Amino acid sequence: MxxxxxxxxxxxxxxxxxxxxxxxxxxxxxxxxxxxxxxxxxxxxxxxxxxxxxxxxxxxxxxxxxxxxxxxxxxxxxxxxxxxxxxxxxxxxxxxxxxxxxxxxxxxxFAKELAIDSQLWSSRIDQAVARRRLMGTANPEGGERLIFSESDLLSGLIVDRYADCLSVQFTGAVLLPFAEHLVQEVQAAAAKHGTPCTKVLVRMDEATVKHEKVSEDDLRQLESLTSIEETDSTVWYQHNGLEMAIDLQDGQKTGGYLDQQNNHAAAAAYMKGRRVLDICTYTGGFALAAARAGASEVVAVDSSERALAIAQRNAERNQLTNVRFEQGDCFHDLKERHQRGEQFDAIILDPPRFAGSRKQTEAALRAYTRLNASAVDLIPPGGILVTCSCSGRVSRSDFLNMLVDVGRKRRRDLVVLESRGPSPDHVFAISCPESDYLKCIVVQVM
CATH class of the missing domain: 2.30.130.10 (PUA domain)
Structure with a gap:
């Protein structure tokens, strides 16, 4: 133990x-x-x-x-x-x-004279938070990724900040013996660099616990580092000028999708006056940004009832009445809308990761092809498709070639307006290409 x-x-x-x-x-x-x-x-x-x-x-x-x-x-x-x-x-x-x-x-x-000890962790954590400040002063009420595992030379540790709350996720059991020190150092670095945090939630997801063979005793000791009550796990923060809530305890990843923050704003710029369908909306990042930007109507779909409840709460908090939320499976929802003859001026696709390993890549590309082809069926000429992939095993060239295949199968021209990645706080290490994972492509469908 x-x-x-x-x-x-x-x-x-x-x-x-x-x-x-x-x-x-x-x-x-x-x-x-x-x-x-x-x-x-x-x-x-x-x-x-x-x-x-x-x-x-x-x-x-x-x-x-x-x-x-x-x-x-x-x-x-x-x-x-x-x-x-x-x-x-x-x-x-x-x-x-x-x-x-x-x-x-x-x-x-990668230098023999360097030890793996508390001094190394303290230095790496401070460097990671300071790296984010190269982009300018952070909003204390906003959200940002402070530590991104391999990208910050801290494999197995992810830390996001939502206002004054840190969401700390351990993705590698090897760091558990250092967990208390790591959490303390992240708090110290956040305060040092202008974003003090008074609350901390520390977690390891079930899949990691299983694959890393973490004992129940060690998991309990890790979670004991949490300083917020389970009943107080919903946190509000500012996201592209919106007030957004996320559930740190039961939400996906660290609670939200900060990697898409800039893409939410970029996509919204195309949505004014359009009828928009947002597939896999989660807590409404793309949908609420589009509604705020002047979309005539936004229909937001997700399979999670809990996520939709938070999305509805977010819409109400921001007094957005031109958006409605519906529960459904992404593939079935698009198919049923096509059968009903529905059309949308813009469709946003932000599905979960389809490829968790290299051997799943081909199946993932088939899923992306099916999803995007179904979306194109609902878009009239001149409409907008915003399509995303968070599968690190699917390269940007593979994803673009998937869109080529969609255009061929549907006999439509697809013109790329923007080819985007994650928000800049999600840095990636050249030595670990898997950390360059997010693709967000804005396409005009002709």
């Missing part, structure tokens, strides 16, 4: 808390380019061995790398430090291991 003595760094000074392992032959090249994810299939598991106190010097580390590797007992626990070596024993990087996860190691440093 992980011990949450979180102000103490995990280091090579403790027996069997620092390990080393080699890659399989010719499987080390992504890590030379500083990619942070080491899958279990990449590793030569029989080379795993501990680095003990007596091996702490660089000389001993190199000597141990050159020794014949033997299976080791005991086995590491998640959050232990591990040095990654290539198959020939050359040092590559240092990370944290989870022996139960398919994503076996998350890499954090």
């Amino acid at each position: 992980v011990t949450f003595n979180l102000m103490q760094p995990t280091s090579a000074s403790t027996d069997a808390s620092h390990w080393q392992i080699r890659t399989r032959p010719n499987r080390h090249f992504p890590f030379l380019s500083r990619h942070p994810w080491v899958l279990a299939s990449t590793l030569a598991h029989d080379t795993l061995r501990p680095i003990l106190k007596s091996d702490a010097s660089d000389q001993a580390l190199q000597a141990s790398a050159d020794d014949s590797a033997q299976p080791t007992t005991p086995q590491p626990k998640y959050g232990d430090v591990v040095d990654l070596l290539d198959h020939d024993g050359n040092w590559i990087a240092r990370g944290l291991i989870n022996p139960e996860s398919r994503l076996r190691i998350r890499l954090y440093v």
Whole structure:
């Protein structure tokens, strides 16, 4: 069981808390380019061995790398430090291991002299928040992403700010031994850089708990870092000039979709005077922006009754009467509207992620094709289609080629007006192309 003595760094000074392992032959090249994810299939598991106190010097580390590797007992626990070596024993990087996860190691440093400790986390967190301030002074009542996992060299940690509340999501169990320190440092950095936060919600979603093999005890200890009551998990914040509510406890991701904040505003610029259909509206980001921009009517659809209740509440808070909300499945809803002969001057598609892994990419592209073709059927010549994908496994070129296929099948010309990505607080790391995930394409349908 992980011990949450979180102000103490995990280091090579403790027996069997620092390990080393080699890659399989010719499987080390992504890590030379500083990619942070080491899958279990990449590793030569029989080379795993501990680095003990007596091996702490660089000389001993190199000597141990050159020794014949033997299976080791005991086995590491998640959050232990591990040095990654290539198959020939050359040092590559240092990370944290989870022996139960398919994503076996998350890499954090690529210089041998750097330790993975509380000082590293404090520095990385401060740099991440300061990076957002390069764009100017933040709105204390607004929303923003402060830490974006791999993109901020903090794989396994996502932090969003909604007004004075931090929503902290752990996506990797390897960070649990540091959780308390990480949360404290995020609060300190937010205050230092002009957006103090008095409330914190800390969570790990069910899928991550399952895949990372997190125990119930460790999950309870993680969630104990939350400083808001469950009955007080709805937070109001300013979003493109609107007052918006999100549910931090039960909402998707960290509660909202801050990555689409700028796209909500950009899409709204095309909606004045148009009849608009917003598919997968969630809490109404695209729909309310379109209504506020002067759309003649907005019909917003989502499968979640809970999300629609919040969206309705948001509309009422902002006194928007030209929008109505309906519950339905995205595919069935579009099909039924086509059968009824409905048309819309603009349609917005912001579906959930269709591809969670590389092997799901082809199925995801088929789903996008079906969804977008159904939308095009409802749009008269000259109308607008705003179509989005948050599937990191689907590249921008793949997504655009999907639209080419839609145009061919429907015998319509599709003219791209804008090809957009996430809001700039959602930075991405060149070394981790998966972090460049969001596509938002504004198209005129001819």
